Amino acid sequence: MADAELSLSYGQAFVAPDRKRHRSSMSLEIPVERGQLAAKGGCALIADTTSKNAIAKQAGDLTVRGFLADYFATPDNWSVKYSATRVLRALNSWCYSQSRFVRGGSYVTSISAVIFRGQSAHLFHAGDTVVFRLRGGEFEQISRDHVTDLGGYRYPSRALGMDVNLDIDYIELPLKQGDIFLLTTQAVRGTLLPSDFVSLIRADVSDLDAASERLAHAAAERADERGYTADQFCFQLVRIDRLASAVDDTPGRVYGDLPVPRELEPGDRIDGLEVLEVMSRSARVRVYKVRDIKSRRVMVMKAPSPELSLKNAYLEHFLLQQWVVDRVNSPFVVKVMEPSRPRDHLYYLLEHLEARTLTDWARQHPQANLEQRLDIARQLGKAVHALHRREVMHQLIHPDNVMIDRHGKVVLVDFGACHLREGDGHESAGPLARQVGLTKHSAPEYALGAEVSRRSDQYGLASVIYWLLTGMQPYSQSLEQLRTQTDLELLEYQSARMRNAEVPQMLDEALKRALDPQRTLRFRRLSELLYALRLPQQDPGKALTPSEAMREPANFWQGVAGILLLLLVLSWLLK
Incomplete structure (x- = not known):
């Protein structure tokens, strides 16, 4: 008998006079493909922010869309808990960082996500x-309210984007056929009683959309009777129609339960892929040029070294690389390719350039010239900027990791040391980069074992640009010999303009x-360096500084006035 597949039904209802200004968002995604449904499950979630938030709609919608997109893009080898936690931490970091640039609002939002997989429900709240x-x-609340009472009002005491560290509740619940889950917002408090919920849902349980509408109308009427606004009611019902067969969701799946490929040679075949060329072998990774036997598409396969197949910490980061690259989505960053058939080995595929x-x-x-x-420097800057927008550090910005096609298009590759900012910031980024290996373009803080950040990538980018313009390094001293902070003070920048007279002063x-x-x-921001690359290139022998550029029109007219004055004086003398 074939394994049973999870089957879900759902319904939704939304009460909001102005849908363009709502502060609640909800969605549900159930994969159609059986393999993905078994691996990732179905997901229902709801987000809600305060009425005083100027960007309430954007905050809620972004949270819902971002979570669904990123969760279903995580590797199938990750467990539900590990995948969702990774996504929530990354989303929290982005929301927290972006709120600093918003006036009158923020990307802070409450969130509840329920993932139905196999025979369990996983709640993140x-x-x-x-x-x-x-x-x-039996009707029971399975989430716990995180609220604080201030002056008679209840505010969330914990939420996505509220702090750099995200404290989120997680529980796993066994499912039974016929279970119904209701996701709603705090606004429903004080309207319906538990008995009301049960009777309204059970009135016609076969139509969950109708049941959701009954809940919404009943809650709105009850709110009107009690004299308060009923403009933000949000209801989402999910019913378990059939349970799936039992699945293995042990913590070992975090690191991948697929075998690491053996050493491959040209002509070998694996998972419907033919090896065309061994591109590189290192202590940690193997890179092969492969061709899909069915589609004839040529790609690059990246797999862990067979010698490291039992080192889970490395495999965890290896799996993270694929997800990080896949979620950046920039024309200047190498793209992840989907295999044409399920994988039986641990690797991921990249576009072949x-x-x-x-x-x-x-x-x-x-x-x-x-x-x-x-132009190459600007494209590389866009690649790094795209990574930083997604809270990703590359950490290996080096000329050998920058590819250029015959049309001059630049693509950044090699994410062996990439690091995704989470609740702990970038505390583990430096050790990871040192483990993978530093280069002459690595920032000094890596050699010193000091704290690193996105400004470390800024250094790597600037170092590559400096090398591209001059063919040399910005410091005569070797950064590999740095030992103390005192050594940093001895470093003396060698002007790029002195080594290449064409380099404008402002860029130098x-x-x-x-x-x-x-x-x-x-x-403070990478965009400030990128701005210097975009400036019109004046006479390289005399590039204008910002203050000179602002004074240029005034200087011109002052010169004209001086000439006119001189002519006037001469006319008096010649009379």
């Missing part, structure tokens, strides 16, 4: 959204700051 379960005649490294390009184009080199000054040995003295 923070804030004051509410989740109930109806089993037979008909391109060469920046190192090779520079060697083959020694006469390339300044604008060509700056921007590079100097981005390459400051002290991490905290670099640009």
Whole structure:
């Protein structure tokens, strides 16, 4: 007999006079493909923020869409808890960082997500959204309210985007056929009684949309009777129609329960892929050029080294690489490719680029002009900026990890040391980069074992740009020999303009700051360095500083006035 498949039904209802200004968002996704449904399950979630939030709609919608997109993009080898926790931490970091740039609002929102997989429901909850379960005649709340009473008002004491560290409740519940889950918002408090919920849902349990509408109308009427606004009621019902067969969801799945591929050679076949070329072998990873036997599509396969197949910590990061690259979605960052058939081994696939490294390009184009080199620098800057928008550090920005095709398009590759910011910030990023291996473009703080941040990537980017413009390093001293903070003070920046007279002064000054040995003295935002790359290139022999550029029109008219004055004086003398 074939394994039983999980089957869910759902219904929704929303009460809001102005849908464009609502503060509650909800959604549900049930994969159609059986394999994905078995691996990831179905997910229902709801988000809610305060009425005083100027961007309440954006905050709720972004939270819902972001969670669903990122959760279903996580590797199938990850457990539900590990996948959802990773996604929530990444989403929390983004919301928290972006709220600093919003006036009158924030991306802070309560969230409740229930993932139905196999024979279990996994609840992830923070804030004051509410989740109930109806089993037979028993109606109980399974979420816990995180609220604080201030002046008669109840505010969430815990929520997504509220703090750099996310404290989220997680519980796993066994499912029974016929279980009904209700996700709603705090606004329903004080309207319906538990008996009301049960009777309204049971009135016609075959139509969950109708049941949700009954709940919404009843709650709105009860609110009107009691004299308060009923403009933000949100109801979502999910029923378990059939349970799936038991699945293995042990913690070991976090690191992948697929075998690591053996050493492969050209001509070998694995999972419907034919190995065309061994691109590289290192202590930690194998990279192969492969072709899909069915579609004939050429791709790059990246797999762990067979010698490390039992080192779970490495495999955890290996699986994270695929997810990180997949969620960035930038034309300047290499793309993850989906296999045409389920994988029986541990690896991931990347697009194959008909391109060469920046190192090779520079060697083959020694006469390339300044604008060509700056165009490459701008594209590389966009790649790094795209990573930082998704709270990702690359940590290995190096000419050999920058690919350029025959049209001059730049793509950043190799995410062996990438790090995703979470609740602990970037505390584990430095050790990871040192473990993978530092380069001459790595920021000084890596060599010193000091704290790293996105400004460390800024240094790596600026170092590659400096090398691209001058063919040299910004410091005569070797960064590998750094031992103390005192050593940093001895580093002396070598002007890029002195080594290449075509480099504008303003760009040289921007590079100097981005390459400051002290991490905290670099640009606060990467965009400030990218702005210097975009400036119109004036006469390289006399580039304008910002203050000179502002004074240029005034200087022109002052010169005209001086000439006119001189002519006037001459006319008097000649009379």
